[in-house]
Amino acid sequence: MEKILDLKYTYTEKKDTRSGFGDGLLEAGRNNPNVVGLCADLIGSLKMGAFQKEFPERFFQTGIAEANMIGLAAGMTIGGKIPFTGTFANFSTGRVYDQIRQSIAYSEKNVKICASHAGLTLGEDGATHQILEDVGMMKMLPNMTVIVPCDYNQTKAATLALVDHHGPAYLRFGRPNWPIFTPSDQKFEIGKAIKMIEGKDVSIFATGHLVWEAVVAEAMLREEGISAEVINIHTIKPLDEAAILESVGKTGCAVSAEEHQVNGGLGDSIAQVLVRNMPSPLEYIGVNDSFGESGTPTQLLEKYGLNAENIVKAAKKAISRK
Amino acid sequence: MTIQELAFKSLDYRKKILKYIKLANAGHTGGSLSCIDILNILYNEILNVLPHNFSDKNRDRYIQSKGHSVEALYVVLADRGFYPESLLETLCQYQSHFIGHPTKKIPGIEQNTGALGHGLALSVGIAIAGKMDRASYRVFTLLGDGELAEGSNWEALMAASHYELDNLVIILDYNKLQITGPNKEVMKLEPLSPKFEAFGCSVREINGHDLASIKQTLQDVPFEKGKPSLIIAHTIKGKGVSYMENAIKWHHGVPNDAQYQQAMEELEDRIINLQTIVPQ
Ligand SMILES: [Mg+2]
Secondary structure (H helix, E strand, O other): OOOOOOOOOOOOOEEEHHHHHHHHHHHHHHHOOOEEEEEOOOHHHHOOHHHHHHOHHHEEEOOOOHHHHHHHHHHHOHHHOEEEEEEEHHHHOHHHHHHHHHHHHOOOOOOEEEEEOOOHHHOOOOOOOOOOOHHHHHHHOOOOEEEOOOOHHHHHHHHHHHHHOOOOEEEEOOOOEEEOOOOOOOOOOOOOOEEEEOOOOEEEEEOOOHHHHHHHHHHHHHHOOOOEEEEEOOEEEOOOHHHHHHHHHHHOOEEEEEEEEOOOOHHHHHHHHHHHHOOOOEEEEEEOOOOOOOOOHHHHHHHOOOOHHHHHHHHHHHHHOO | OOHHHHHHHHHHHHHHHHHHHHHHOOOOHHHHHHHHHHHHHHHHHHOOOOHHHOOOOOOOEEEEOOHHHHHHHHHHHHHOOOOOHHHHHHOOOOOOOOOOOOOOOOOOOOOOOOOOOOHHHHHHHHHHHHHHOOOOOOEEEEEEOHHHHOHHHHHHHHHHHHOOOOOEEEEEEEOOEOOOOEHHHHOOOOOHHHHHHHOOOEEEEEEOOOHHHHHHHHHOOOOOOOOOEEEEEEOOOOOOOOOOOOOHHHOOOOOOHHHHHHHHHHHHHHHHHHHHOOOO
């Protein structure tokens, strides 16, 4: 029987991060009459039904026409409205990249692009729907803020924070039920990384679902006498460079962990910061230039090396390279 | 303004378009000349937009989806007093704000456009916002014919019809040419009017160089309650300069000195001819 780990964070409930978005959007709608929802025929999947029900006059179905939804949202910012668009992450980014680039990023429109079913944890639908490049595409766009929260509570808090943030933003979340391990009353500060666990031997910078895997990895490393620092990088752009440098300045090496391609993801952003300021060993946990496939989230995270066990191996490797 | 006064404007605008394209040594000549009569009527007769009210919530919105014909828009906005015309001497030059496609950094321009197929969806969004706010403004969008091959236009038309946007006016600058050649060879558009009707628009066809007809038609919007108005304006690419008319190579092109002189003389002759007509 597996030994029970002494985790620094625990959970009593699992929930999907997309529900954090849906519940956050409903609350945002109650707080602010300018919040508008648009959805390309995925109201149930995006958990936008409650908002639609309560604010039918502020909700717009666009049909399966994502490019049009992005254009409409850009136009609807007139008069101070704050459009939140909802569809799967691949249709929120790759399919509509030029619309986002021209009409939102370049035009500095206050549109929130909200993207569910990101990454491998979409599971059974397979490679067509498991986008692993979206963060890269979005972070390359000037003016774009990129947020990847780690659990239900943080996704809800991030959704609410976006209402008060003026400018284009990409909010990425997912489908599977996932541990809720951050506090429900947290304040979400865009661009401010959260130190989850203090440590001294290695810095683990994780984002999205993999923050939980990093928390588990920290306990596993601790059992072997290794002290890991876990930092939740919920905002990939603008990146909290000070937090990264402060941590690596102390530990001397790092691991990045994300449910995304290594090419163009969080790890790449961290590497830039380290190379420019403090060249240090960095190991990447992410998908290595591959598309996904069908399977359960657990099976896929294991196959592609995106779980706690692999973070532990990467941490040891980073330490050995110091 | 009288139609004769507007006709003077159109000729003057054409001269200025050529002048600044010549100075810039760059520009989309043929398309600017095909849409200039439409812009003339819009800005001088239809839109409630002037420099002093450009921040007014209820100003009409003009979105130029065929952004490459920006020289026409820059010239008209200068004439309406949004900025001194002399600034157009910097057109398309390094560090000039007057770049090769519309940018909202220029006073009088609502939105960044130019990548084709984006303007209509943006306009539909503005029109929806207008309906939500019960605002009195209308949204006017100028489309090129070549860009109708972009499927995004048809997505946007579906939404315009679905949301019953009778505050939206779509004008097609139908000069039947695009960069590579005639529309019908590049990608067939016809039958166009029935297509727009099938997508839920209320359609009218006009001669896009007949100033009285453009004015009358734009004054008639919305053509039907609960439907977007769509005007197919039949135009001539390069209109007003004999050797540029219907010539594919003048999609973009800068006249050499002799060509420039000929163009200016042709336009001058028409101005003189107009002056000899006694207004009724
Ligand atoms: Mg054309």
